[in-house]
Structures are given as C-alpha cells and as structure tokens.
Amino acid sequence: MSFRIKRLAIIGVGLIGGSLARALRAADVVDEIVGCGRGKANLDLAVELGVIDRYSHDIAEAVQGADMVFLAVPLGAMRDAFAAMCDVLGDDALITDGGSAKGSVVNDCRDAAPDLLARFVPGHPIAGTENNGVAASFAELYQNRRVILTPLQQNSATDIDRVAQMWQTCGAEVTKMSVAHHDEVLAATSHLPHMLAFGLVDMLARLKENDEIFRYAAGGFRDFTRIASSNPVMWRDICIANREALSPMLAAFAEEMNELAQRIGSADADALLEIFERAKAARDRYVDGLKQD
Numbered sequence: 001m002s003f004r005i006k007r008l009a010i011i012g013v014g015l016i017g018g019s020l021a022r023a024l025r026a027a028d029v030v031d032e033i034v035g036c037g038r039g040k041a042n043l044d045l046a047v048e049l050g051v052i053d054r055y056s057h058d059i060a061e062a063v064q065g066a067d068m069v070f071l072a073v074p075l076g077a078m079r080d081a082f083a084a085m086c087d088v089l090g091d092d093a094l095i096t097d098g099g100s101a102k103g104s105v106v107n108d109c110r111d112a113a114p115d116l117l118a119r120f121v122p123g124h125p126i127a128g129t130e131n132n133g134v135a136a137s138f139a140e141l142y143q144n145r146r147v148i149l150t151p152l153q154q155n156s157a158t159d160i161d162r163v164a165q166m167w168q169t170c171g172a173e174v175t176k177m178s179v180a181h182h183d184e185v186l187a188a189t190s191h192l193p194h195m196l197a198f199g200l201v202d203m204l205a206r207l208k209e210n211d212e213i214f215r216y217a218a219g220g221f222r223d224f225t226r227i228a229s230s231n232p233v234m235w236r237d238i239c240i241a242n243r244e245a246l247s248p249m250l251a252a253f254a255e256e257m258n259e260l261a262q263r264i265g266s267a268d269a270d271a272l273l274e275i276f277e278r279a280k281a282a283r284d285r286y287v288d289g290l291k292q293d
Helices: 015-026 040-048 059-063 075-085 102-112 114-119 157-169 179-205 210-215 219-229 232-241 243-265 269-286
Strands: 005-011 030-036 054-056 068-071 094-097 123-125 146-149 173-176
Touching: 005 015, 005 059, 015 030, 015 157, 030 040, 030 059, 040 054, 054 059, 059 075, 068 075, 075 102, 075 232, 094 114, 094 123, 094 157, 102 114, 102 179, 102 232, 123 157, 146 157, 157 173, 179 210, 179 219, 179 232, 179 243, 232 243, 243 269
Parallel strands: 005 030, 005 068, 030 054, 068 094, 146 173
Antiparallel strands: 123 146
8 A cells, every 4th residue: 555644744844844745746646634733824935835724723623634744843942742632532543752852751751641652753864054943944845865763662563664764755764773882873973963053153152252153154153053053952952952962972072172282282194194094084984975885
C-alpha cells in the first residue's frame, strides 16, 4: 500500500513544521493539513501560502481526526502539548516530533500522557536555518538531509516504518538510534557549536569596542556566528533539556581552549601545527566526506 496521510496536524507551523507540510503537499501524499499555534498572523500567512488548509489555536481541536501529528513546538512546550491531546486523539493516530533533545520529550510524554507512548515515535530532522516562521519554510529543506528516529520499546514496527516513510517522502535519509545515544551525539555535533556561536557573539558584544569589532567582521566570523541568530527561546530549552550531555561537552571544550591559549602564549609552533593539521584532517574526512569508507 502506498504511503498517504489523510489528515496531518502540525503543532507549531514554523520553519520545521511548515517545511514538512510543504514537502508532503508537494509530494501529493496528504489530503488535509491542520495547523496549530499561538500567533494568528503566522497562521493566517500559512493558510495564504497554502502550507496548511486551516488552523486552530487549541491543540485538542487541531488534532481531532488526525492520523499523523507532528510536534514542532519548543522543548519547553512539549509536555503541555501531550497533555492537551491525550484524551482526544484517535486510536489510529501516530505522533512524532522534531525536538533536538529526545530524552526530555520522551519523559514529557511519559509524565503527561503515558497512554500515548506506544503511538509516539520520537524523531529529529537534522535540518534547519537560522530563520524562523512559516515564511522561512520551503519544501526542499529535508532533501538529502538526515532524520534520526529514536523508537521506543512500546512502538510497533509498523508505526516506526510509517513515520520513516513520511520523512523519506520528503527526500530525507532516515536513521535510527537510541534516545540516550542521540542526545550524546547531538550535544557534540549541534548543541555545542550553537553554544560556541552564542558565547562568542555575546562576549564580543560586551567589549567596549564592540561596534568596531562587528563593523570589520570578516566572512569567517559571519559564517561561524550565523547560527547565533537562531531562536533564543528554542536554544534555552535545548540547553536545559539536554544539560546532562551538553554540560560535560562544554567543560571538555573549555579545557581544549585553555590548552590552545597556553600553546599560543608560549609560541609553541609545533604543537599548534599538530592541532590544526589534526583538526583539518578530521573535518575533511568526516564532515566534507573527502575520504569515504
């Protein structure tokens, strides 16, 4: 049987939720899309752009009759979202999400709506930009990008496959891993870089000569700090939700920076060259994929 969604409810119609809606609509695999959120102007624009068909500000109303629910709200709002839908969701409905930390979301579901755990397949699309709102969404966001599913013991293989099919229809590559492993990996590869960007910009902004510093910022600075324009509320929630994995990672990086500062202060050219060459080789191999196994 070919993949199809009769009614998709998207809770949080921004970049992530809006791009999912656009991709599924472009693939012609969804009959109706219902949006939910607090901002009327954003939801009106979503209807005007054809991203959603209609909307409600009430989660319980938005999910009624849905056979797929996608939670794209900040991590701090997940618990309330589960609680709002637990008594009204149809028996055949599946739930998945786009949260950047999975342990906290699973705990929120377990605490607020334990009966929904079997139908909740946690997920995380590794895609995004620094822009927010439905106006920033686009159908190609997930093409050739990874989506990580962290299935629960309560999930059936059929339900996991259905959520995977949804993302594959958007052009994504779906992988699976445990909740704990996901949060460790993302702390290193996503959450830590965002902390570095936020921290660097904040430090420089508090310097007395900050106007001149930012005025003469070169391309490297702009590239590195682009993600510091990301949603502050979202990243506050991510830090708190994934603090057990992120805090040690930040501490380890601080030690690395202290060592680097010592090497620079002592003009240790050999050590600096070794660090830079090792870092370049690692990035070329694992990020740019110049030497694929």
